[in-house]
Amino acid sequence: MTTVSSSGRDGAAVVVGASMAGLLAARVLAERFGRVTVLDSDTLPEDAVPRGGVPQSAHAHGLLAAGLRGLEELFPGLIDELVARGGLVADVQEQFRWVNDGYTIARGRSGMQGILISRPLLEREVRRRTLADPRIELFDRVDVRGLVSDDHGRVRGVAAVDRRDPADRESRRWDADLVVDASGRTSRAPDWLAALGAEPPEEERVEVDVAYSTRWYRREPGQLDGDRGIVIAATPGNPRAGFLLAQEGDRWICALGGYLGDRPPIDPDGFDAYAATLPSPMLHEVIASAEPITEPRRFRFPASVRRRYERLARPPEGLLVTGDAVCSFDPVYGQGMTVACLEALALRDVLRRGVDGPALPRAFWRAIEPVVDVPWEIAVGGDLRIPGVRGPLDRRTRVVNGYIGRVHRAAALDPAVGTAFLRVAHLEAPPASLMAPTVMAHVLVGSRRWPSGTTRLIPVPRSPVDSRSPV
Ligand SMILES: Cc1cc2nc3c(=O)[nH]c(=O)nc-3n(C[C@H](O)[C@H](O)[C@H](O)COP(=O)(O)OP(=O)(O)OC[C@H]3O[C@@H](n4cnc5c(N)ncnc54)[C@H](O)[C@@H]3O)c2cc1C
Structure with missing residues (x-):
């Protein structure tokens, strides 16, 4: 040596x-x-x-608001440089669509900034x-x-x-x-x-056996009414997730995710059909008429x-x-x-x-x-809401998970609840902040007021399209 x-x-x-x-x-x-x-x-x-x-x-790859703030602290001026390279900044609530348990967070101004940029360019x-x-x-x-x-x-x-x-x-x-x-x-x-x-x-370890399929599309002005992205979270009843993020070069990156061996297909028709089964139709509505610029490709993530x-x-x-x-x-x-x-x-x-x-x-x-x-x-905690994911499900996690369902319903009507949730999801506030009396009051009122039967929840299909094929 x-x-x-x-x-x-x-x-x-x-x-x-x-x-x-x-x-x-x-x-x-x-x-x-x-x-x-x-x-x-x-x-x-x-x-x-x-x-x-x-x-x-x-x-x-999405960067949370706390991450963007941290990067700018370490490298002053970085956000401007990323924008000069084609990155897009956006208020994470006002210019973004978040769907949790099938409920879309009400539009509002969160004051939190996100950036949409491809992972290789950011690195x-x-x-x-x-x-x-x-x-x-x-x-x-x-x-x-x-x-x-x-x-x-x-x-x-x-x-x-x-x-x-x-x-x-x-x-x-x-x-x-x-x-x-x-x-x-x-x-x-x-x-x-x-x-x-x-x-x-x-x-x-928490075994989640998540699989991603990712495909790029051309991004046209006016698509998604100019919004910068969609995040559709998996729900306990339909554990499929979807992400559509604007990227530099007038492109969308679209990722579909499935849990526990449910693998989003990598053939174009199967990819499209899987997107139509997400807990909200919003993402599929965009990609159905968008011009694909790559074939789908897959990544498997066995466990946290x-x-x-x-x-x-x-x-x-x-x-x-x-x-x-x-x-x-x-x-x-x-x-x-x-x-x-x-x-x-x-x-x-x-x-x-x-x-x-x-x-x-x-x-x-x-x-x-x-x-x-x-x-x-x-x-x-989020993954333990998915049936079949095993892990340390203690009483506290059960209570929090029950409450989170109410937060999602209330956030669809009340932008303030949406902001409170996004602050936690973006690591800008601790989860306990959702239990603050003022937030709880909004959550309880909002979740009760949600009229039943008005969501667009889509149940998972009985035989998922080509989705259990090996990688
Ligand atoms: C499918 C997928 C999607 C993701 N999406 C997001 C997202 O949306 N947002 C987000 O924030 N994070 C996301 N992540 C996580 C994110 O990619 C990582 O957290 C991030 O890259 C930081 O990881 P890291 O630098 O610790 O390690 P890595 O990014 O894995 O890098 C490790 C580095 O170490 C090098 N290396 C490894 N072994 C050796 C060795 N023996 N000697 C020398 N060099 C070595 C590798 O070449 C590599 O450069 C995602 C992860 C996956 C799997």
């Missing part, structure tokens, strides 16, 4: 993974470390195109801004294989195979005062820790996974983990990139407090636990 030194005046950090979580971590580490080296096993493209190391990048722009900092360097085609530790078990760097030179496939060592693993949901950090004789984290690093009795010194490597959420809630951003902000705050050395890992885990708790509660 040869050594590539990356130590600098203020120490060195190595980040494993140059996707959203890794880039955002690098951005904040550069406030504290003299050199930050980001390593990624993938070949990073110049163009804003999906890439193999992030296979989900070919699918619809490329974040990468460009991150690398504008001269303390940050990035090497792609470097495959990290393990951690390097000293005699006391403190992590001192990573071992990696550098594939940039085909003649030299030797494992090398990148020294670091701090290693941050941001290698996504397939992170090997638990195995790497075990290989060092350290305790790996407990893992919680949370790794409980914060519960380790002795968190390893010199190692932090962030992004999907800590918690990978059912994608239908659109939370992953926002959580990665909120984790980066939490890391920044810990570092700014001057926390260092052995105290850093525990302070970091303590800081990100609440950041992950809320979206995890939202995603797991």
Whole structure:
């Protein structure tokens, strides 16, 4: 093993993974470390195109309002730059249609801003801004294989195979005062820790077996009355979801999602027929007359996974983990990139407090636990409404889920309830805010006033069109 030194005046950090979580971590580490080296096993493209190391990048990605706000905080001026590249900003309630339990949230002005932009373009722009900092360097085609530790078990760097030179496939060592693993949901950090004789984290899983089929369409002016998107959530009676998001280049990205082995078809007719069975006809009405520009393609997501690093009795010194490597959420809630951003902000705050050395890992885990708790509660609680999804369904979740049904009904009539719900869904307010007396009063009045029989709920068809085929 040869050594590539990356130590600098203020120490060195190595980040494993140059996707959203890794880039955002690098951005904040550069406030504290003299050199930050980001390593990624993938070949990073110049163009804003999906890439193999992030296979989900070919699918619809919405950024929650808290995520957009966080990105702008880390990279001032980024929103304007994204708009200059074709991204579209929108008030998440006024210019968007949200359908929950078949009820469309009443239109209103939420004051929360969202951006509609493809995942590859967003990542490329974040990468460009991150690398504008001269303390940050990035090497792609470097495959990290393990951690390097000293005699006391403190992590001192990573071992990696550098594939940039085909003649030299030797494992090398990148020294670091701090290693941050941001290698996504397939992170090997638990195995790497075990290989060092350290305790790996407990893992919680909620099996959802979600499948996405995604297709792109040309976006014409006037479609959807100029609104920027539709999100149709799966309902307990019809667990199928649909997303239609405006994207740069006058395009729509349309994703259909099914649970527990219900796979939206990838043949064009089947895709179209499946869209017609969603809990609202709104999305199908647009794509039925829109011009498709790609064939549908599929992605499977077996389970939401949370790794409980914060519960380790002795968190390893010199190692932090962030992004999907800590918690990978059912994608239908659109939370992953926002959580990665909120984790980066939490890391920044810990570092700014001057926390260092052995105290850093525990302070970091303590800081990100609440950041992950809320979206995890939202995603797991929501998924447990779907018949057949198994998980920790305690009394509290049952009560909250019963109440959420009322929130959805009330939100269809009362924009204020819609705003309150969207603030929680966009991670701008805690779930408990929906229980505030003023909100509850609106929910109770609104949900009772909803005239029965006026929704357009569509029951799931008895034999779903070609939807249980293997991937
Ligand atoms: C179908 C789908 C749809 C989604 N939709 C949304 C959405 O609408 N909104 C949202 O916010 N989130 C969404 N997500 C989640 C989102 O994609 C992730 O949360 C986000 O990419 C942040 O993940 P990450 O940076 O932690 O990991 P990833 O994006 O998975 O990136 C991991 C990186 O690590 C690199 N890597 C892996 N192993 C190694 C190694 N050994 N050595 C070096 N490099 C390595 C990879 O090449 C990659 O670049 C979705 C996910 C899926 C699956």
